[in-house]
Structures are given as C-alpha cells and as structure tokens.
Amino acid sequence: MTLWQADFYKHAVAHRNGEEILWELILCDVQGNVLCEKSCPQSQASSAWLIVQLESLLTEGKPTAIQVFRPQSLSLFKLAGEQLGLEIVATRQTTMLKALLQKRYGNQALVLDVPPPQPLPENLWGEQWCFATLSVESLLTSFGDAPIPYRSMPEAYLSLCRELVAELPIPGSIIYAGRQARYLCQWLADISPVSLNYQATEIGQSGGLVLEAGLMDRWILATFADPEVAQGATLFEQRKAVVHHLHFLLIQPDNSGATYTGFWLLQTES
Secondary structure: OOEEEEEEEEEEEEEOOEEEEEEEEEEEEOOOOEEEEEEEEHHHOOHHHHHHHHHHHHHHOOOOEEEEOOHHHHHHHHHHHHHHOOOEEEOOOOHHHHHHHHHHHOHHHHOOOOOOOEEOOHHHOOOEEEEEEEEHHHHHHHOOOOOOOEEEOOHHHHHHHHOOOOOOEEEEEEEEOHHHHHHHHHHHHHHOEEEEEEEEOOOOOOEEEEEEEOOOEEEEEEEEOOHHHHHHHHHHHHHHHHOOOEEEEEEEOOOOOOOOOEEEEEEOOO
C-alpha cells in the first residue's frame, strides 16, 4: 500500500520587497519523504493546475490513496482525483505532512476555522453514558475479534497500544443507547469519529464531552453540571496523556455487558 499525504493551500512567502501570497503544493509519503514541492500565484491556483502537477508524478506509478486534512484542499484534490483516477481520502491523521508544514510555516499553517460544536441529533440520544477504562490487554484481546457490527481500530493505534504495559488503563466512554444503539452506530460510522475531548466551563465543575469527527466537525455528545462527573472528565484527560492520547468510544444497548454494538479506538491530536 502506497499512501501520499498532500496539501495545496495559500501561504505568505517573504521576499525582499515584502510578502507574496503563493499557493503551495506539498506531497510526502507516510515516512515523511517529500515527493513534491511546487507553488503558483493565487491567480493560477485551481484544480486544472493541480492536475498538471499530479500527472507529472504518476509516471512511476499511482499511490493507493492521497490523504488530505484541509477542507479547502480536499475539494480541489477531489476534482483532480476524478480526472486522474486517484482515490482521495479525507483524514486528520496526516502526521508527517503536518510536521513538514509546521516546520516550514509554524503552527498557524495547521489552524482551521473550526465551527462550534453542534448538539447531537435528538433521535440519537442514548439512555445513559459513563466514563470507563479498559486495560491495554483487554482492549487488544477482547475487542479485536469480538463480533461487533460497527468497529474501527486503526492499525496505527493498535501498534501504539502494543508498545504500552498490558495493565495500563485506556480511558473511554460508554453510551448505553437502548433501541437507538444501531442507529447511533450507523450515524457515527458515517461521520468518522476522531476523538473525544472534555471541555470544561470556567468554574471547572461542569462541562461537556465533545466528539471531533471528519475533518472539522464537532458534536456535543454529553453535558453535565456535576462536580464528580467533572472530576471523572479531568481524570479521563489525564489518562489519555499517559497512553499516547488513545481512548475509546463503546456503544451498547444496555449495561448488561452481553452485547456490543459499536467500538471506536480514537486518538486526540497532541
């Protein structure tokens, strides 16, 4: 499998006479090897220009897919991909590309205009939810092969789990969704969950659990105004920091432990 990570976006480039806005195309592989660095003035930035540049790279073979994290880049790459027969994958997990952009332009190059979190659709509300933990060993052995209708456990995250001590707790959240369990899991599968993050209020005794999904979508999965739950949320974040920011989201119809409907292994970007 050959994966490329790509970005095509505008950046301010310093010149002796000031700054100039250029659109820069940067492609690398998942090992961080730079495959292409080209730029054009804003007046030329288009899918047509992008097609020409990508086409010149395909003489030695096509990648399995091109991963893109920036929404503005995604639309242009999709147009180019349709013309060249390339699969374009929207994902936030473009670690090597982001490292290159950060080194060249600083953190500002990775900032997206993130919308405020939206409430979960009312027809998907679960009956109860709670914070929970699974040991690394339990996560790997019990959920890897369990008959779960909806499951996402990326190999890169599993590899990180295998580096950890077997007894370490992986934090997560469980939603007991009752009859809505399958509908909730289908909705989650459609939006591509990325991470769960605690957002505290100013007083720190209430807050919410925000689900990051897709490239920049955000959903309010739960809210609470209980100091004990807030303490649990703080512990959830502390535990994430110990285990490569890995965590999980588990959907069950009830708390009997007999049936699992959906399981997502997630990671917050550090």
